Amino acid sequence: MTSTASDPIVSVRKLHKSFDKLEVLKGIDLDVRRGEVVVVLGPSGSGKSTMLRCINFLETFQSGTITVDGRPVGYEAGDHRRPLGEARNAKVREHVGMVFQSYNLFPHRTVIENVMMGPVKVKKVARALAREKGMALLAKVGMDHKADAYPGQLSGGQQQRVAIARSLAMEPSVMLFDEVTSALDPELVGEVLKVMRGLAQEGMTMIVVTHEMGFARQVADRVVFMDGGVIVEEGAPGDIMAAPKTERFGNFLSRNLDQ
Amino acid sequence: MFPVLQSNLPYLLQGAVYTVALSAFVVVFGALLGIVVGTIASAAPAPVRWLINAYVFVFRGVPVLVIMFLGFYSFPAVGLRLDAYTAVAISMVVYIGAFVTEAVRGAIAAVPKGQVEAAMSIGMRRIPMLREIIVPQALRLAVAPVLNISLMAIKQTSYASIVGAWELSFAAREVVERTLAAFEIFLGVMIIYFLICYPLSKAAALAEKRFSYVH
Numbered sequence A: 001m002t003s004t005a006s007d008p009i010v011s012v013r014k015l016h017k018s019f020d021k022l023e024v025l026k027g028i029d030l031d032v033r034r035g036e037v038v039v040v041l042g043p044s045g046s047g048k049s050t051m052l053r054c055i056n057f058l059e060t061f062q063s064g065t066i067t068v069d070g071r072p073v074g075y076e077a078g079d080h081r082r083p084l085g086e087a088r089n090a091k092v093r094e095h096v097g098m099v100f101q102s103y104n105l106f107p108h109r110t111v112i113e114n115v116m117m118g119p120v121k122v123k124k125v126a127r128a129l130a131r132e133k134g135m136a137l138l139a140k141v142g143m144d145h146k147a148d149a150y151p152g153q154l155s156g157g158q159q160q161r162v163a164i165a166r167s168l169a170m171e172p173s174v175m176l177f178d179e180v181t182s183a184l185d186p187e188l189v190g191e192v193l194k195v196m197r198g199l200a201q202e203g204m205t206m207i208v209v210t211h212e213m214g215f216a217r218q219v220a221d222r223v224v225f226m227d228g229g230v231i232v233e234e235g236a237p238g239d240i241m242a243a244p245k246t247e248r249f250g251n252f253l254s255r256n257l258d259q
Numbered sequence B: 001m002f003p004v005l006q007s008n009l010p011y012l013l014q015g016a017v018y019t020v021a022l023s024a025f026v027v028v029f030g031a032l033l034g035i036v037v038g039t040i041a042s043a044a045p046a047p048v049r050w051l052i053n054a055y056v057f058v059f060r061g062v063p064v065l066v067i068m069f070l071g072f073y074s075f076p077a078v079g080l081r082l083d084a085y086t087a088v089a090i091s092m093v094v095y096i097g098a099f100v101t102e103a104v105r106g107a108i109a110a111v112p113k114g115q116v117e118a119a120m121s122i123g124m125r126r127i128p129m130l131r132e133i134i135v136p137q138a139l140r141l142a143v144a145p146v147l148n149i150s151l152m153a154i155k156q157t158s159y160a161s162i163v164g165a166w167e168l169s170f171a172a173r174e175v176v177e178r179t180l181a182a183f184e185i186f187l188g189v190m191i192i193y194f195l196i197c198y199p200l201s202k203a204a205a206l207a208e209k210r211f212s213y214v215h
């Protein structure tokens, strides 16, 4: 797969997704370029999580296409739309990191074992090398001092930082964050946002669903506002968050002004 | 104290050896069968799952006594000449396996969905995910139900005498018929069964600890 800097890492086209009769995504188009940080805002139920989960193919979708690094997600490229099958879905997911609101660390494994899991079991990296790289990642998220602790012994903020390191260990092309600070006590939010800020500065391609308006304003290259399963408005945060073009986004911003 | 029990204790203990041997065989292989089939049931395509459902459904709904008879009389019918012990042991392994299958399947289903999604999102495929993430967490959840099933199995070995497999309760009945000291003998038998079951409870507690982790 040859790609140039201008090729999108993630490309979503005419994405439609329903749960039974409920249409949740009603034609989403989104391109994310290498190194870009896209923050997705929107009211509860607007389909933000569902869109992220489609990009990682944790959800099937009825029509439209998604590619990551040029690889089709979920279904064959072209008109046939055959499901790709488990092996190829797993292969695509190797290139997509995902961090969940509820951390989802493996509770029966230590912190460093959590981080080594992907490299060792998926990429077949030698344990010693995986451990060395894992420790470096833990140092980066400020968690190397807890390498041998179990997740249950950590605070929420610490667990979330380990979860970020676990995703990074796969050296993904893009990182997806789904409200990763929403479950945290307020005083722990900062330490996680700081790690994400650092990643953004290093040039990691990121799609971030969050309610943290400050983060959107300061870190996003582009803000996307979703409502009712469509993208209502998008643009540079300095532009659209200062002067929303639509009433819906304006109302959303004023409701969330306190943040 | 208890002179009849004392004089017949060696005979009862001889019976206990058979009970222990039969129990150990049934518990070990029944649990192994159930773990394997229960794990397969959680990952296999639909037709295989239906087959496993049928197996669990049938064996859970039939008394072990019937299964023993069925095993005892049907092995010869298919040309297998097995002694009573082997017939009972095989029947019970298949019977206990069905219960353990269901316990393991339930434990696997009880592992939070977020664990599966986290494993998927680092690119893990189904088999390594089962081996590294799901089964280790499920085993811990399965220890308590599998212990109950195992204790049930030990006690059910007392039915083996029905097809002529001599063991502890059979021995006890012989002694009581001869001596008429029912209370004494069965009190002794009770204690022997307890001594057989107790180490298993202990082992399960250890296993639970071994599989446990801080939440």
Ligand SMILES: Nc1ncnc2c1ncn2[C@@H]1O[C@H](COP(=O)(O)OP(=O)(O)OP(=O)(O)O)[C@@H](O)[C@H]1O
Residues within 6 Å of the ligand: A019, A022, A024, A042, A043, A044, A045, A046, A047, A048, A049, A050, A051
């Ligand atoms: N597994 C599911 N089955 C049925 N409906 C679902 C499922 N997951 C999500 N939905 C519905 O899809 C819609 C969009 O949900 P989604 O989680 O994507 O919203 P969201 O924008 O992430 O909201 P929030 O800010 O509350 O996280 C909601 O109406 C939700 O009830």
Ligand SMILES: [Mg+2]
Residues within 6 Å of the ligand: A048, A049, A050, A178, A179
């Ligand atoms: Mg959501």
